[in-house]
Amino acid sequence: MSDTPDSAVRAYIQQHRAAFLDDLAEWLRIPSVSADPGHADDVRRSADWLADRLRATGFPVAEVWETAGAPAVFAEWPSGDEGAPTVLVYGHHDVQPAAREDGWHTEPFEPVVKDGRMYARGAADDKGQVFFHTLGVRAHLAATGRTAPAVNLKLIIEGEEEFGSPNFPDLLRAHADRLACDAVIVSDTGMWAEDTPTVCTGLRGLVECQVDLYGPDQDIHSGAFGGAVPNPATEAARLAAALHDGDRRVAIPGFYDGIVELTDRERELFAELPFDEKRWTRGAHSHATLGEAGYSTLERVWARPTAEVNGISGGYQGPGGKTIVPSSAQLKLSFRLVAGQDTDRVQEAVREWIAGRLPAGIRHELTFTGATRPCLTPLDHPALQAVARAMGRAFGQQVRFTREGGSGPAADLQDVLGVPVLFLGISVPSDGWHAPNEKVELDLLMKGVETAAHLWDDLATGDTSWTRRAH
Template identity: 80%
Template sequence: MSSAPDNAVRDHVTAHATAFLADLVDWLRIPSVSADPGRAEDVRRSAEWLAGRLRATGFPVAEVWSTPGLPAVFAEWPSADPDAPTVLVYGHHDVQPADRSDGWFGEPFEPTERDGRLYARGAADDKGQVWMHTLGLRAHLAATGRTAPAVHVKLLIEGEEESGSPHFPALLRAHADRLACDAVLVSDTGMWDEDTPTVCTGMRGLTDCQIDLFGPAQDIHSGSFGGAVPNPATEAARLAAALHDDRRRVAVPGFYDGVVELTERERALFAELPFDQERWLRTAHSSAALGEEGYTVLERVWARPTAEVNGVSGGYQGPGGKTIVPARAQLKLSFRLVAGQDADHVQRAVREWVAARLPDGIRHEITFWGATRPCLTPLDHPALQSVVRAMSRAFDDRPVRFTREGGSGPAADLRDVLDAPVLFLGISVPSDGWHAPNEKVELGLLLKGAEAVAHLWDDLPRHWQPARD
């Protein structure tokens, strides 16, 4: 088969855009909020909706997979070529909570189209970016004259991502044989902005904890005992203050062990992006930028490990004064990790650091809430270059730049369990307002995302033959 001409792909996407968007609107009306136990049935209904529509799209296999929590959806459409690469597309069908009283101008689960934008919870994160794969795959088939895709396409659409993916690693392990692939394609990320097509190459990992500090057996009089016994609130503050050194580096010994440093090429690629610090600060609702010395803002949030104090509490919090030495205090910390760091090692280092800094008379307990590992795709990987070419074709041969995500997700679990490189293809932009009131997706970008998907399935088997045992 010849390569799919760009105009044939675009013609198909344009001709079927109305039906595609009607289906997406139908799906967005299902309030699949995984964090709300009262919406569990809606999450199941969302999974059943997706499986049914995928079968209608042409997928020979589309199944709802149960977990101890909420269901995922698996689908598969094999290629006619048994030697073609196998790509697993990951996304999620659950969404964040939303209520009109949060500041929505309409009902969050009644999609509204305005000025080329579709407003609804899940429009960008992540139902819109999942559903674009159906239009992209059909455009690939129509433009190439195929009855089956040029690659083996599998989908795994999770139902608990917005709740921390508690059952996802076990689901991957349980179904590893059916999920086996040569590459994973994650469509749960975005682009730099509407005018700058970009491809993400990595996400940071995460581990976070709560430190409970205990001093006197009860609150005691600060006049009678203060200054002569250890104060857990003071020690919580001292820990928070000691978390970084004078250069804003994390001061926990061993924290930076294994960190993969940015190359000069990567720093140069970041510097090519049209970064407007004042605009970024407005988005961050901050009046100044601050962080590790020697790195730019983008380098800090994409490629450097960080530690943040998420909360400090303890003692009297009511109106007026209450002169006590409190019995207990609490400190919440989170650590974003980059390639080369090991979460277990970081957790041990934090435990040792806390224990070494606390005085006698302060008992403490540390609770870690699991960990998400970092994920990074080498810039020279041939499958990544296929994603870049596909995005460029969809955006009329514009140059495609590279970004990373400062946040975290299950990409590393997919990589590690399935032993496959992770690629990212997303079209959402910062103004889409993930997790915020009036979340939206740019309809023009959503259709371009479908075009990129169509071009990717055509390009990938032409330029990459994965090594297999």
């Protein structure tokens, strides 16, 4: 445990809060919408602004890195201490599109502070959560009297996250030496609720595929031929239906091979979260929950692999009926994966399973359209414990653990850099990511600053057995 006086950190933050918020507002005024080619200059302006600001913060290195698409920002502040862990902070400086007429009460790129919140596109996702690291490292230095962080601190802030990070893996591979680190801290997630600080411990992986099924060479008459020839729409349905058994467990042989099962401790921790199933279901715009037997809703979305039909089509889809046996049908499937599942092995299992289930007369084409590995840091990982401790000090209360059901570039960081990925985020579900009137809670933003201030000290002085240098 660090001996940094928590009160010194708080005093520093309090002193610099107003200037920090002014700076953040300045950044939020840059409409860095990566999905819109018309905002390409703004995305570049956003990168330049951030690099300047990081230099002003004290980072001796702050560079704009080009990609085949939008630029990223890299910054580095070496500790100077021999054996200090190296930490890479990940975030993104691009934002989702936003327009006043979508339902914003104020201009999305004119930040407004009201009732302790700052409203602007990107306030929470992700500029606010990137920017708290600038004040965080300054508070860390002020409270410890250091002139450089206790860890070798690096930042990689990409500019295409809201666009699917198409060039991010290449960027990571191209700069793997400069990005080398002992752990990645992703600041692009959230916590359970305003009064429930949590640390996310992992994301699910993802395998996506399209299955095209071909039967008769053309649509044929269901009276003349129906009942005696294979129907690709029926076979598509039989495939999709066979994805799950009666317990809604994925029925593809080998699918669950090697998965890291939830521990009793993790299940207990999930169960301790103040979860309101009815409220969650409403939030999902759904009318019931349904999933793998033997698991709770949170376990199903966070810690269990799934098979989902994202799209199905075949045959006649216009008004009324048409008595045909259709010529073709198509399935769009996706599989969420959890730790221990391998995307290649899952793809192979899907391939074999489909090939073995189709009758003669049905030809198929299987195309994998995407694969992202799962990532999970064990609860007892010293660096994860350090994040939880730092957050606990900032919030003055016990920190709980969550996961996220989605998939993201965190997996690329884990895979390319070969290090554990930790998550430090202070956004809450009501922040409205991708929605009108996105905001960030200013008190929570300051807790993020405070957590970062504690974290670098804790990581350097706590158990460092997990770092590369320690091996």
